[in-house]
Amino acid sequence: MKRSLIIALFILGISIETYAQDRVFARTYQSNVISKGSFDFEYWTTLRTGKVGFGSPFAFGRHLDSRYEMEFGLGKNIQTAFYFNTYNFKYAMLDSSASSFPTQTQIETSFSNEWKFKLSDPVANKIGSALYLEVTAGSDEYELEGKFILDKRYNNDLFALNIVGGLELETVVKRQGNSINRLNELFTPIEINYAYMHFFNSYSGIGLEVTNRNLLSEDNGWEHSVLFGGPTFFINQGRFFVVLNALPQLVNLHKTDVAPGNRVLDIYEDFDFRLITGYSF
Amino acid sequence: MKPNLLFISLFVFATCMIMSCNETLYVPVSSDKTEQTKLLDGRKLYVQKCSNCHNLYLPERLSDENWNRKLDTMQVRAKINNAERDLIYHYIISHPKK
Numbered sequence: 001m002k003r004s005l006i007i008a009l010f011i012l013g014i015s016i017e018t019y020a021q022d023r024v025f026a027r028t029y030q031s032n033v034i035s036k037g038s039f040d041f042e043y044w045t046t047l048r049t050g051k052v053g054f055g056s057p058f059a060f061g062r063h064l065d066s067r068y069e070m071e072f073g074l075g076k077n078i079q080t081a082f083y084f085n086t087y088n089f090k091y092a093m094l095d096s097s098a099s100s101f102p103t104q105t106q107i108e109t110s111f112s113n114e115w116k117f118k119l120s121d122p123v124a125n126k127i128g129s130a131l132y133l134e135v136t137a138g139s140d141e142y143e144l145e146g147k148f149i150l151d152k153r154y155n156n157d158l159f160a161l162n163i164v165g166g167l168e169l170e171t172v173v174k175r176q177g178n179s180i181n182r183l184n185e186l187f188t189p190i191e192i193n194y195a196y197m198h199f200f201n202s203y204s205g206i207g208l209e210v211t212n213r214n215l216l217s218e219d220n221g222w223e224h225s226v227l228f229g230g231p232t233f234f235i236n237q238g239r240f241f242v243v244l245n246a247l248p249q250l251v252n253l254h255k256t257d258v259a260p261g262n263r264v265l266d267i268y269e270d271f272d273f274r275l276i277t278g279y280s281f
Numbered sequence: 282m283k284p285n286l287l288f289i290s291l292f293v294f295a296t297c298m299i300m301s302c303n304e305t306l307y308v309p310v311s312s313d314k315t316e317q318t319k320l321l322d323g324r325k326l327y328v329q330k331c332s333n334c335h336n337l338y339l340p341e342r343l344s345d346e347n348w349n350r351k352l353d354t355m356q357v358r359a360k361i362n363n364a365e366r367d368l369i370y371h372y373i374i375s376h377p378k379k
């Protein structure tokens with residue numbers, strides 16, 4: 001019994017010390033990197049639901065995404081990570097002539113590699129900063145993403161801001177005249193993440209994350225600018241940490257012909273929940 | 282009209298960040314050159330050795346005694362030798378008292 005308790009405590013990482021990973025947000029990155037020789041494992045689960053509503057072609061749409069991530073500290077303020085992503089989308093298309101809408105499942109997988117270079121520290125310097133680069137190869141797209149990360153710790157409060165730019169090359173199939181062609185379309189997502197966390201102590205905190213997602217496409221230019229926002233909660237028990245965030249879609253700030261509604265429910269969801277669990281080795 | 286919401290929130294966020302920029306790890310100033318060098322070395326080591334693994338704590342967050350205990354615990358993990366530990370400890374406990 002005693003032995004089981006010791007093993008359980010070890011697994012949960014009950015300890016008073018802070019270890020390598022200081023992740024406290026689910027969407028917004030911080031400038032810190034893990035130390036040379038350190039290794040973190042993270043499992044992300046994202047449930048995205050409610051892909052229905054004005055302008056949406058779906059009668060039902062729900063995603064369940066998973067990410068298995070391994071981070072390695074390389075020293076000199078550099079870290080890298082490799083992760084495997086799965087996207088599971090269950091949906092039913094609207095069909096005005098049908099009396100029922102059969103559901104279908106779409107599964108995509110991808111592999112990513114990220115690099116983070118810490119430029120300054122959020123406590124030792126006026127502001128913490130880092131550069132981030134991520135490359136993804138997936139079953140239906142290739143993606144390159146860069147982030148400029150800023151953060152600042154002020155007593156029991158942490159502020160973070162990410163400016164994110166990406167290039168996505170996605171395969172689409174289109175009818176052109178009498179023929180059906182497979183084409184590669186280039187999309188440029190631009191995202192701004194900002195986050196605030198209040199720490200109750202070194203091991204827990206509650207905060208807010210706000211995300212603004214914009215999409216620029218070759219065909220339609222600036223398609224939309226959608227604002228999301230919701231609470232984030234984190235617990236850190238020694239080597240083990242949990243981050244939980246709910247991110248409802250709030251409003252489309254840039255309405256266009258391709259995204260005329262107050263919200264964009266054909267691309268994004270009504271609600272998005274993310275749970276990250278991690279362990280530092 | 283609605284894009285204003287984005288700019289207002291960005292402005293509020295930027296203001297919070299700029300306000301918080303005043304709070305940083307203190308940079309020692311001493312008229313004694315030897316002491317000044319010692320404190321600066323302590324600060325450099327504290328930033329180098331500790332911020333690699335976790336966010337730094339401001340010196341005033343813990344008592345001198347707690348810092349002593351904390352450094353004992355972290356010394357092995359962060360591969361800090363005794364001389365480096367003493368420099369870090371000296372820098373930490375020499376912070377300007379408010």
